[in-house]
Amino acid sequence: MSAKSGRGGHHPTMDQVAAAAGVSRATVSRVINNAASVAPGIRDAVQRAITQTGYVPNVAARSLVTRRSDSVALVISEPDRPDDHSFLNRIFTDPYFGRVTAGATGALRPHDVHLVVVPTDADDHHQVVRYLRQGHVDGVLLISSSEHDPLPAQVHALGIPAVLASRPSGPLPVSYVDVDQRHGARLAAEHLLARGCRSLATISGPLDIPAGADRLDGFRAVAGAPVPAEIGDFTRVGGETAAHRLLDQHPGLDGLFVASDLMAEGALRALQDRGRRVPDDVAVIGFDDSSAALECRPPLTTVRQPVEEMAAEMAQLLIAHIHTPGRSPRSVIFQPTLVIRDSA
Amino acid sequence: MSAKSGRGGHHPTMDQVAAAAGVSRATVSRVINNAASVAPGIRDAVQRAITQTGYVPNVAARSLVTRRSDSVALVISEPDRPDDHSFLNRIFTDPYFGRVTAGATGALRPHDVHLVVVPTDADDHHQVVRYLRQGHVDGVLLISSSEHDPLPAQVHALGIPAVLASRPSGPLPVSYVDVDQRHGARLAAEHLLARGCRSLATISGPLDIPAGADRLDGFRAVAGAPVPAEIGDFTRVGGETAAHRLLDQHPGLDGLFVASDLMAEGALRALQDRGRRVPDDVAVIGFDDSSAALECRPPLTTVRQPVEEMAAEMAQLLIAHIHTPGRSPRSVIFQPTLVIRDSA
DNA sequence: CGACGCTGTGAAAGCGCTCTATTGGACGCC
DNA sequence: GGCGTCCAATAGAGCGCTTTCACAGCGTCG
Numbered sequence: 001m002s003a004k005s006g007r008g009g010h011h012p013t014m015d016q017v018a019a020a021a022g023v024s025r026a027t028v029s030r031v032i033n034n035a036a037s038v039a040p041g042i043r044d045a046v047q048r049a050i051t052q053t054g055y056v057p058n059v060a061a062r063s064l065v066t067r068r069s070d071s072v073a074l075v076i077s078e079p080d081r082p083d084d085h086s087f088l089n090r091i092f093t094d095p096y097f098g099r100v101t102a103g104a105t106g107a108l109r110p111h112d113v114h115l116v117v118v119p120t121d122a123d124d125h126h127q128v129v130r131y132l133r134q135g136h137v138d139g140v141l142l143i144s145s146s147e148h149d150p151l152p153a154q155v156h157a158l159g160i161p162a163v164l165a166s167r168p169s170g171p172l173p174v175s176y177v178d179v180d181q182r183h184g185a186r187l188a189a190e191h192l193l194a195r196g197c198r199s200l201a202t203i204s205g206p207l208d209i210p211a212g213a214d215r216l217d218g219f220r221a222v223a224g225a226p227v228p229a230e231i232g233d234f235t236r237v238g239g240e241t242a243a244h245r246l247l248d249q250h251p252g253l254d255g256l257f258v259a260s261d262l263m264a265e266g267a268l269r270a271l272q273d274r275g276r277r278v279p280d281d282v283a284v285i286g287f288d289d290s291s292a293a294l295e296c297r298p299p300l301t302t303v304r305q306p307v308e309e310m311a312a313e314m315a316q317l318l319i320a321h322i323h324t325p326g327r328s329p330r331s332v333i334f335q336p337t338l339v340i341r342d343s344a
Numbered sequence: 345m346s347a348k349s350g351r352g353g354h355h356p357t358m359d360q361v362a363a364a365a366g367v368s369r370a371t372v373s374r375v376i377n378n379a380a381s382v383a384p385g386i387r388d389a390v391q392r393a394i395t396q397t398g399y400v401p402n403v404a405a406r407s408l409v410t411r412r413s414d415s416v417a418l419v420i421s422e423p424d425r426p427d428d429h430s431f432l433n434r435i436f437t438d439p440y441f442g443r444v445t446a447g448a449t450g451a452l453r454p455h456d457v458h459l460v461v462v463p464t465d466a467d468d469h470h471q472v473v474r475y476l477r478q479g480h481v482d483g484v485l486l487i488s489s490s491e492h493d494p495l496p497a498q499v500h501a502l503g504i505p506a507v508l509a510s511r512p513s514g515p516l517p518v519s520y521v522d523v524d525q526r527h528g529a530r531l532a533a534e535h536l537l538a539r540g541c542r543s544l545a546t547i548s549g550p551l552d553i554p555a556g557a558d559r560l561d562g563f564r565a566v567a568g569a570p571v572p573a574e575i576g577d578f579t580r581v582g583g584e585t586a587a588h589r590l591l592d593q594h595p596g597l598d599g600l601f602v603a604s605d606l607m608a609e610g611a612l613r614a615l616q617d618r619g620r621r622v623p624d625d626v627a628v629i630g631f632d633d634s635s636a637a638l639e640c641r642p643p644l645t646t647v648r649q650p651v652e653e654m655a656a657e658m659a660q661l662l663i664a665h666i667h668t669p670g671r672s673p674r675s676v677i678f679q680p681t682l683v684i685r686d687s688a
Numbered sequence: 689c690g691a692c693g694c695t696g697t698g699a700a701a702g703c704g705c706t707c708t709a710t711t712g713g714a715c716g717c718c
Numbered sequence: 719g720g721c722g723t724c725c726a727a728t729a730g731a732g733c734g735c736t737t738t739c740a741c742a743g744c745g746t747c748g
């Protein structure tokens with residue numbers, strides 16, 4: 001942990017390791033990348049020399065020649081919404097992104113690839129594009145919620161391998177992973193109907209986000225098109241105020257589908273405020289099955305999407321694209337399931 | 345946005361720009377790093393050539409020679425606690441880290457330095473250390489909560505510039521930024537007493553976290569040492585269960601200091617569950633002044649720490665250390681203030 | 689008017705690594 | 719015993735950039 005020549009850490013180079021082991025630089029390189037065949041004796045000698053000198057490869061030099069950085073970016077592009085001090089606040093408050101990070105990190109580790117988390121809003125797309133162009137990363141996992149976000153197209157134009165976390169809004173020839181949003185919403189509607197709810201309503205996400213629009217569509221496909229809907233912004237507070245609006249206009253509703261667990265948590269608060277019992281007076285179903293679902297009272301019945309698995313799949317796809325540059329894009333759609341707890 | 349020679353992006357090099365501008369590579373380099381003096385005419389010609397070819401410097405080649413990466417890591421080291429699916433869930437659920445990221449990013453931007461967010465738990469300290477040793481970053485902003493976390497010492501041993509987000513537990517000669525935790529807790533205690541509360545109690549953070557222990561100490565220094573305390577884990581649920589324990593044992597308490605807003609939010613739920621009105625029956629004060637404080641009902645009176653400013657200061661210190669390698673460590677302590685809302 | 693600074697530009701030497709082409713040596717075969 | 723074969727290891731050529739150093743041009747001053 002401390003085998004530096006001087007203080008302060010001028011790192012030893014490969015030449016010094018080679019000298020210490022009595023071999024050439026090329027052989028040291030082979031040992032490190034355990035490529036080709038190296039005689040066991042020599043290999044050991046080199047390993048000893050490495051630990052003895054405390055050698056660590058210089059990534060800059062390496063990636064200069066290999067043209068790889070062995071890291072990929074997880075770009076989280078959140079639109080600037082009014083009423084929202086900082087997009088970073090939203091990102092570091094919504095359990096979704098933690099799940100994505102966890103799933104991707106796990107899938108990347110066996111490949112010795114690092115994950116660089118890059119949060120961004122519209123204001124610094126430019127920064128992000130520059131970052132990507134500079135070759136810091138070999139590929140991009142892109143979470144871009146808004147339909148009008150130009151980032152997916154920009155990244156694609158850059159020619160850098162990318163995988164999206166949801167169906168791209170335009171016809172972009174790019175790989176993506178998504179959950180069958182409509183189906184998830186249908187599951188919710190069916191469950192509410194089966195429970196005997198007569199007056200359904202829903203709190204959707206922003207309609208410029210595909211996940212927002214799709215969940216609304218799916219719900220209405222089963223529950224009936226005229227079903228009342230209010231739009232939330234995928235935050236707890238947004239869910240709460242949307243629920244209040246809904247209850248103002250439709251006091252009699254007895255079944256509520258909320259397009260995210262976070263919003264559902266807010267909705268539960270609104271219901272409680274107004275003295276509605278859940279699920280007796282109003283049955284509530286969320287979406288995500290995030291940690292928030294378990295923190296709710298009562299625990300939330302919700303549509304589960306396997307976010308960690310999906311993120312891992314994204315990572316796999318990305319690795320494949322990086323290894324095989326010409327590879328044609330593909331999409332992987334996961335099926336959501338209904339997790340029944342106490343709220344419906 | 346699309347000036348590539350072929351498809352797929354073999355990037356133009358500096359030589360090609362030089363050729364296009366009719367100058368030497370050295371001159372192009374000077375223009376890009378706007379160093380030394382370049383004749384205005386030539387400068388323009390080079391700029392034109394750059395935009396025309398769509399040239400972007402190769403970071404690997406650059407940092408190979410400059411020995412800088414122009415990026416720093418924000419390492420968030422969270423201990424593995426039982427009962428916690430993933431440390432990433434905690435990180436991406438607590439508004440604190442978003443504030444730090446925002447503050448640091450803002451301060452780093454003018455220096456054209458990137459922030460790489462690196463979440464870690466005890467299990468992959470090794471990974472992180474390797475990442476740092478490989479020279480991916482020029483310095484480290486380190487948020488390490490647990491007192492027993494070996495990471496600060498390890499990072500320091502690496503000889504890489506670092507700034508901690510709190511007083512280091514041992515005598516580590518390293519710069520750090522902190523808030524006067526004890527003082528903040530005293531403010532809370534004084535306010536509760538001034539309000540006329542007779543029976544105080546507190547929910548502290550884990551005592552192996554300096555911020556946890558210090559806030560408890562500060563509170564007791566004013567409120568009296570025998571003041572009942574329960575330990576939470578800085579999560580909402582942790583605050584809720586701690587509050588229940590507290591109320592079981594001390595049903596008569598009328599003033600509660602909770603060591604974080606997130607935990608306070610949980611405590612409010614517990615109080616509500618038991619029919620205690622806030623602030624009439626029990627006055628509650630949180631700590632942080634995070635977004636959670638405003639989401640609470642009633643809005644939370646809380647001890648504000650200027651996290652964004654503190655993170656910016658950390659970034660400044662780090663930049664200074666990077667520029668001046670021998671610079672002696674220093675610590676900056678911010679003063680917390682009491683933000684009075686409705687809960688106390 | 690020649691010496692002297694100054695400013696602006698170019699040539700070339702690396703930074704530390706990977707990887708191709710090549711050598712050296714051990715071995716088997718005729 | 720000479721020769722081809724094969725494998726292990728080396729020499730060396732870059733990757734794309736920064737940066738010293740040298741030098742050319744030119745205004746200034748003794």
